Amino acid sequence: MTVQEVADYLRIKERKVYDLLAQKLIPCTRVTGKWLFPRFQIDRWLEKNSEIQHQTLAHQASSPPLLLVGSHDLLLEWALRECHFPFAIQTTGSSEGLADFINEQAMLCGLHLLDPESEQYNIPIIQQKLDNQPVVLIAWARRQQGLLVAAGNPLGIQKISDLRDKKVKLIDRQAGAGSYILLETLLQRDGISKETLTFLTQPAYSHTDIGDAIAHGKADAGIAIEAVARQFQLDFIPLVYEQFDLLIHHRHYFDTPFQSLLNFTKDKRFQEKAQELAGYDISSLGAVRYNCQSSR
Known part of the structure; x- marks a missing residue:
């Protein structure tokens, strides 16, 4: 999945995905400069890290992600x-x-x-x-x-x-x-x-x-x-x-x-x-x- 697709899959904003990327909290790989997210790894990550997911969804909207x-x-x-x-x-x-x-x-x-x-x-x-x-x-x-x-x-x-x-x-x-x-x-x-x-x-x-x-x-x-x-x-x-x-x-x-x-x-x-x-x-x-x- 792409950044947009994984954001839709998790029902969060794209900027939250970048925040997780910057903190190295979400499984991903980079191909030709693009971030990609294997669906099976995302599913496994959700099961093992439900608390992280909860914290991400609760993150204050006024705080932008660690993104340049x-x-x-x-x-x-x-x-x-x-x-x-x-x-x-x-x-x-x-x-x-x-x-x-x-x-x-x-x-x-x-x-x-x-x-x-x-x-x-x-x-x-x-x-x-x-x-x-x-x-x-x-x-x-x-x-x-x-x-x-x-x-x-x-x-x-x-x-x-x-x-x-x-x-x-x-x-x-x-x-x-x-x-x-x-x-x-x-x-x-x-x-x-x-x-x-x-x-x-x-x-x-x-x-x-x-x-x-x-x-x-x-x-x-x-x-x-x-x-x-x-x-x-x-x-x-x-x-x-x-x-x-x-x-x-x-x-x-x-x-x-x-x-x-x-x-x-x-x-x-x-x-x-x-x-x-x-x-x-x-x-x-x-x-x-x-x-x-x-x-x-």
């Missing part, structure tokens, strides 16, 4: 696996993740949403969407974003206008993703209409999907972070440094799971991993970028 939503980040994903209180991860893009966060479907949201007018990341959209809610925005990293191309850069791509002039076959991100918004902004600055470019029919839903498509020859180029270029041994044309932040409610900022994540970032292994991945500036990690005390 929003944008995908390789360093963050690795850190969550390594720290003692791992979050379940559901990265479907910054805009969709922010909507889930607003609806109390997750405790933590990763964002890199550029506001073209102010040229600020994340703060304008939070001020607009959360309207003085008690949230805090924590700096995670500045990341190098750019164009991923095949090893050796066979098309000789050097700048945004080359995507049009060299008739490059592009793979885009889904609408609302931070990289999707960034690409549209860069095209507009250069006076390039998106209709003049050639895109694959299906968008990519993560940075690693971009890397995989280019590495396997399905696309000539796509926008993603430098760490993915290194992961897939691709060439990288840097464009901008972007700000990637973590959004969390005040009431959960000092909770053990989030503080454990922040404490782990001080570990030597974390510093070495950031350097290994490439394209990360973590000098401001943990700094408060936006803090709204008001609750209405």
Whole structure:
């Protein structure tokens, strides 16, 4: 069963399933990035853990699960696996993740949403969407974003206008993703209409999907972070440094799971991993970028 199917089977909300996943309380397996639940194991689990099931159903609706939503980040994903209180991860893009966060479907949201007018990341959209809610925005990293191309850069791509002039076959991100918004902004600055470019029919839903498509020859180029270029041994044309932040409610900022994540970032292994991945500036990690005390 999928997450939705097991939630229907147990007559609970999907976010409760993710809460159980984060706490490692429900039998499951992961196949190609998706959580799956063998029905016979779920039945056996229900019989042996009726008290856990009762506690899950009684969990307060105001307390979101230990779930990270929003944008995908390789360093963050690795850190969550390594720290003692791992979050379940559901990265479907910054805009969709922010909507889930607003609806109390997750405790933590990763964002890199550029506001073209102010040229600020994340703060304008939070001020607009959360309207003085008690949230805090924590700096995670500045990341190098750019164009991923095949090893050796066979098309000789050097700048945004080359995507049009060299008739490059592009793979885009889904609408609302931070990289999707960034690409549209860069095209507009250069006076390039998106209709003049050639895109694959299906968008990519993560940075690693971009890397995989280019590495396997399905696309000539796509926008993603430098760490993915290194992961897939691709060439990288840097464009901008972007700000990637973590959004969390005040009431959960000092909770053990989030503080454990922040404490782990001080570990030597974390510093070495950031350097290994490439394209990360973590000098401001943990700094408060936006803090709204008001609750209405």
